[in-house]
Amino acid sequence: MLTDTTIRNTHNSDRPRRLADEKGLFLFVSPSGGKLWRMKYRFDGKEKLLSFGAYPDVGLKDARERRDEARRLLANGVDPGAAKKAKKDARLEQTANSFEALAREWFSTWKTNKAGSHSSKVIARLENDVFPWLGGTPVADVTAPKVLAVLRRIGSRGTTDTAHRAKQNISQVMRYAIATGRAERDPCPDLRGALSSVRHEHFAAITDPVGVGELLRAIAAFKGTHVVRAALSLAPLVFVRPAELRAARWADIELDKAEWRYFVTKTKTEHLVPLSLQAVAILREVLPLTGTGEYVFPGRDPKRPISNSTLNAALTRMGYDTKTEMTGHGFRAMARTLLAEELHQKPEVIEHQLAHAVPDTLGTAYNRTKFLKERREMMQLWADYLDKLKAGAEVIPLRA
Numbered sequence: 125m126l127t128d129t130t131i132r133n134t135h136n137s138d139r140p141r142r143l144a145d146e147k148g149l150f151l152f153v154s155p156s157g158g159k160l161w162r163m164k165y166r167f168d169g170k171e172k173l174l175s176f177g178a179y180p181d182v183g184l185k186d187a188r189e190r191r192d193e194a195r196r197l198l199a200n201g202v203d204p205g206a207a208k209k210a211k212k213d214a215r216l217e218q219t220a221n222s223f224e225a226l227a228r229e230w231f232s233t234w235k236t237n238k239a240g241s242h243s244s245k246v247i248a249r250l251e252n253d254v255f256p257w258l259g260g261t262p263v264a265d266v267t268a269p270k271v272l273a274v275l276r277r278i279g280s281r282g283t284t285d286t287a288h289r290a291k292q293n294i295s296q297v298m299r300y301a302i303a304t305g306r307a308e309r310d311p312c313p314d315l316r317g318a319l320s321s322v323r324h325e326h327f328a329a330i331t332d333p334v335g336v337g338e339l340l341r342a343i344a345a346f347k348g349t350h351v352v353r354a355a356l357s358l359a360p361l362v363f364v365r366p367a368e369l370r371a372a373r374w375a376d377i378e379l380d381k382a383e384w385r386y387f388v389t390k391t392k393t394e395h396l397v398p399l400s401l402q403a404v405a406i407l408r409e410v411l412p413l414t415g416t417g418e419y420v421f422p423g424r425d426p427k428r429p430i431s432n433s434t435l436n437a438a439l440t441r442m443g444y445d446t447k448t449e450m451t452g453h454g455f456r457a458m459a460r461t462l463l464a465e466e467l468h469q470k471p472e473v474i475e476h477q478l479a480h481a482v483p484d485t486l487g488t489a490y491n492r493t494k495f496l497k498e499r500r501e502m503m504q505l506w507a508d509y510l511d512k513l514k515a516g517a518e519v520i521p522l523r524a
Contacts, residue, residue, distance in 0.1 A: 126151065128184055131159065149191040151179060161187040163194055167203045174205050221306050223266055223297065224259030230300040238389060241367065241432065246293055253278050253290055263301045266294075268311040272318055284320055291315065328447060329454030331461040336360075337513035339450065342442045344514070352438050354410040355421045355430065359452065361403045361507050363459035363478070364395075366452040370429045372420040379404055379411075388479050395479045398500040400507035459506065467505060473498045 126145045134143060136157035143151040152160045161176035176182055176190045194204035227250055235243040257274050258266065271294055279287040291312055301307035330336055343356045359369055368386065376386045382404050384397040399407070407420065414422055419429040435452035444450040456478060463469040473495045 126184060131179060131184065134159070145184075145188070145191075147191060147195065149176075149187060161190075163191050163204075165194065165198060165204070167198065167205075172203075172205055174208065221263050222259060223261050223263050224255045226263045226301050226304075226306060227255070227259075227293075227297045230297050234296070242389070249286065249290055250293060253286065254294065258294075263298070263307045266298065266307070266311060268314040271311055272315055275315070275319055279319060287319055291319070327453040327457060328445070328449050328451045329457035329461075330450050331458055333462065333466060333513055334516070336458060336462070336510070337516040339444075340510060340514035342444075346438065346442060348438055348441065350410065350413055351421050351430065352434060354406055356435060356438055358403060358406050359435065359455045360458065360510055361400055361406070361503075362397050363455045364397060365456070365479075366435055367432060369452075370421055370432060370434065372429075373418055374411075374415055374420055375418070377407065377420070379407060393479065396496070397477075398496070398503045400504045402507040402511065403503075462509070463502065463506060467502075467509060469502050469505075470498070473502055477502065 126143055131143070131151060134141075134151075134153055136153060136155055138155060140155060141153045142162075143153065145151070148164045150162055150164070152162050154160070159179040161179065161182055163174040163176065165172055165174065174194055176187050179187075182190075197204045197207055231243075231247055231250070235246075238246075254274055257277065258270060261270060271291070274294075275287045275291055278290055295310055295312035298307060298310035298312060302310065330339055340360065343353070343360075346353045346356060348356075355369060359366075362369065362384070365388075368388065372384065372386070377384045377399075379399075382399040382401075384399055386395055386397075387393070388395045410420065414420060414426075417426050419426075421430045422428065423430045423434075436446045439446055439450055439452065446452075460474055460478060463474050464471060476495050477499050
């Protein structure tokens with residue numbers, strides 16, 4: 125029988141050696157000095173070898189316990205080598221079907237038609253707030269209590285909105301797992317009411333006509349670059365989402381037809397913006413400056429548009445608090461409010477121009493050309509109205 129002293133004092137030689145213990149267990153010593161535990165046994169009349177690991181990571185006592193466990197399997201008619209392989213395969217399958225593995229598989233497909241800025245936030249949320257605690261769990265073993273523990277950990281930071289978004293992403297992964305046959309149900313619906321509700325705050329926006337006139341005059345006096353001033357000037361006229369404005373491409377704009385067509389990634393719909401005479405004039409003015417490139421409003425790198433913080437930064441420079449007074453997204457609320465209250469436009473026409481989901485009595489999908497005649501008229505009426513507000517005073521007020 126072997127002893128720890130014997131094993132420690134055994135050194136490598138020119139030839140491999142076997143140091144026998146008992147009951148089939150031996151230590152294989154390679155010429156390089158490696159010491160590996162092996163067990164020789166017979167099953168169905170065939171001689172086989174079973175590996176137990178390397179010494180000293182696996183000590184003599186542990187090696188004997190593993191040998192005894194293998195012998196118990198043999199006594200019950202089970203091949204210990206096959207049993208070991210089955211356990212390894214089960215571990216590999218569990219790893220392949222872990223929540224993190226399924227989430228990354230789902231994400232690689234889901235992100236295809238999503239804006240990069242949006243998809244990067246989703247994967248970062250999963251990597252930072254979900255995977256460390258739920259990633260290693262087999263997707264079939266993801267339960268409501270486990271998900272709730274993750275969400276409460278997120279919410280404990282005071283980020284309730286992030287917790288709700290994480291829940292939505294977890295649910296998307298679970299539904300994907302169900303569709304691919306690796307889970308039977310999504311536990312997220314069981315958490316209804318378990319998280320505190322999110323208090324949504326509207327984007328800061330100026331909706332008072334006098335204040336709008338003041339803002340338009342401040343934009344006209346803005347001392348920034350031509351590109352940023354053009355983007356600021358166009359924002360109230362088209363009232364699209366800031367991300368859509370900054371990413372505007374010349375290839376999508378037909379100045380002669382006074383139209384801007386593009387794909388709205390948020391709603392997965394094509395959108396058409398009728399351009400007023402004033403909007404066309406702004407675009408024609410900036411065309412000689414940026415028309416040879418892809419973007420209407422390029423940033424410092426001409427191959428990329430201005431950043432998503434550019435408009436807010438410009439508003440801040442003009443003296444507006446983007447949290448309480450006006451933000452780049454606020455031009456949409458401004459238009460929605462004044463078009464309805466001051467210009468008395470139809471709500472469905474306004475909502476279509478905002479590229480919102482609008483109930484359709486015919487049950488048809490969003491149509492970018494619906495109410496097109498009315499929207500053309502509304503966009504010109506809106507531009508003329510803004511001109512009147514802008515001309516409401518001759519002095520540009522100085523802001524704090």
